[in-house]
Amino acid sequence: MAQTERGRTAEERAIDDWLPITATRSSKWWHSAFHNVTAMVGAGVLSLPYAISNMGWGPGVVILILSWSITLFTLWQMVELHESVPGKRFDRYHELGQYAFGHKLGLFIVVPQQVVVEVSTCIIYMVTGGKSLKKFHELVCPECNEIKLTYFILIFASSHFVLSHLPNFHSITIISLAAAVMSLAYSTIAWTASLARGASPNVSYELRGRTTLDNVMNFFTALGDIAFAYAGHNVVLEIQATIPSTPEEPSTKPMWRGVVIAYIVVAICYVPISFVCYYVFGNAIDDNVLLTLNKPTWLIATANMCVLVHVIGSYQVYAMPVFDMMETFLVKTMKFRPSFWLRFTTRTLYVALTMFLGMTFPFFGGLLGFFGGFALAPTTYYLPCIIWLIIRKPRKFSLSWWINWILIVLGIILMILAPIGGLRNIIASAKTYKFYQ
Numbered sequence: 001m002a003q004t005e006r007g008r009t010a011e012e013r014a015i016d017d018w019l020p021i022t023a024t025r026s027s028k029w030w031h032s033a034f035h036n037v038t039a040m041v042g043a044g045v046l047s048l049p050y051a052i053s054n055m056g057w058g059p060g061v062v063i064l065i066l067s068w069s070i071t072l073f074t075l076w077q078m079v080e081l082h083e084s085v086p087g088k089r090f091d092r093y094h095e096l097g098q099y100a101f102g103h104k105l106g107l108f109i110v111v112p113q114q115v116v117v118e119v120s121t122c123i124i125y126m127v128t129g130g131k132s133l134k135k136f137h138e139l140v141c142p143e144c145n146e147i148k149l150t151y152f153i154l155i156f157a158s159s160h161f162v163l164s165h166l167p168n169f170h171s172i173t174i175i176s177l178a179a180a181v182m183s184l185a186y187s188t189i190a191w192t193a194s195l196a197r198g199a200s201p202n203v204s205y206e207l208r209g210r211t212t213l214d215n216v217m218n219f220f221t222a223l224g225d226i227a228f229a230y231a232g233h234n235v236v237l238e239i240q241a242t243i244p245s246t247p248e249e250p251s252t253k254p255m256w257r258g259v260v261i262a263y264i265v266v267a268i269c270y271v272p273i274s275f276v277c278y279y280v281f282g283n284a285i286d287d288n289v290l291l292t293l294n295k296p297t298w299l300i301a302t303a304n305m306c307v308l309v310h311v312i313g314s315y316q317v318y319a320m321p322v323f324d325m326m327e328t329f330l331v332k333t334m335k336f337r338p339s340f341w342l343r344f345t346t347r348t349l350y351v352a353l354t355m356f357l358g359m360t361f362p363f364f365g366g367l368l369g370f371f372g373g374f375a376l377a378p379t380t381y382y383l384p385c386i387i388w389l390i391i392r393k394p395r396k397f398s399l400s401w402w403i404n405w406i407l408i409v410l411g412i413i414l415m416i417l418a419p420i421g422g423l424r425n426i427i428a429s430a431k432t433y434k435f436y437q
Helices: 010-018 029-040 043-053 057-081 093-101 103-140 149-163 169-197 212-228 233-240 252-284 297-333 340-360 364-392 399-432
Strands: none
Touching: 010 297, 029 169, 029 233, 029 252, 029 297, 043 057, 043 169, 043 212, 043 252, 057 212, 057 233, 057 252, 057 364, 057 399, 093 103, 093 233, 093 364, 103 149, 103 233, 103 297, 103 340, 103 364, 149 297, 149 340, 169 252, 169 297, 212 364, 212 399, 233 252, 233 297, 233 364, 297 340, 364 399
16 A cells, blocks of 8 residues: 555665656656657557447547546546545555555455556557558568568567666656657558548448447447547556655646646547548548558558557556566565566566467457457546545535546446457457467
8 A cells, every 4th residue: 555755664665766666756747748648549549440430420429529538537536646645645556446445455456457458458569569560561562472460579579578678667758758759640640641542432431330230349349449549547646656746746736737738639649530530431441540541652651660669668658567566566575685687587578478469369459349348448437436436525416426426337338338349359350360370
């Protein structure tokens, strides 16, 4: 559970100074901004036009904008709850959960969901990075022999076998900044290239399913795709933990400023790419919009390289809290001595695991829908509301009380429906998929 600075031994302070999340508290509001952009925008933005195509114009516009608004509200709650108890900072999501639900129950509720979110996101980014490399190779060398996606995922993973040994959030600042810039670059390339191409005369906005059941399942999957596009809550407390705080200047203000800037960038990325690309391609859009675009070749190749740089940074942002969990457990519970070799071994094994799973199950669209609903809906859409009700205790039937309960109900519905469509798509893909092709 979160602790005050007083009452800690020198050994505990030394361990906290070694762990990735609490190693430094010197970040500024702009660090918060690009860390949040890197965490939020990623593989999800490339699937948004496809998600809109599975919903149609009306529901697609409403749900995308509603999700942006809801997640901004719940992210504000997380930022406010970081220092909601005088003298304490909840540096990790599970610490906040432990304070709200109790030491054991809080761990049981938060940690499994957060681990699923962060590990599954890293796996999906392995697939995205590999597919972007493969697309780049096909564009710049169309006469070359085809190379298996498995090898491109392996090439992408090789960068993380090096970068994952950067010790903490502050040390990946430049990588995160580059990733944030690239997210704006490739999303802009995607929608401007689509707009320049223009809608074809026979473009169709009809739902692509052959039957009503297909359309319903595709709609459920689309809910998960949109949920995946707003995944930053799982690392927001860990990002805020790197910002200094005093009674006169709490971390809440610079963190919130960074979040607002990040959400403006998110809107600039999400809205044009979702609606312009759907307008141009209709229901012929792929689950990764860059796979649909082929010309101009040099521009689409550049966009795929931008995606590559961005998912390299995003992988690191999502992996860092997992590294922190593993190293905290090994050092504090298992009593291992903090060392370079402990960190090297655990992080290398983690990268190898996510690489292996990405190579084995590269069902990009289905993975987004399944994990977007199953794991991201609780931690992003309604768990912050539950914790807010427990800690802040708004007056019953007040506006705050109603808003939180409405969002809890909507989040639970999303958690139930989205994985159904995603799992169905995974099963359908698995029927024809050959391993390591």
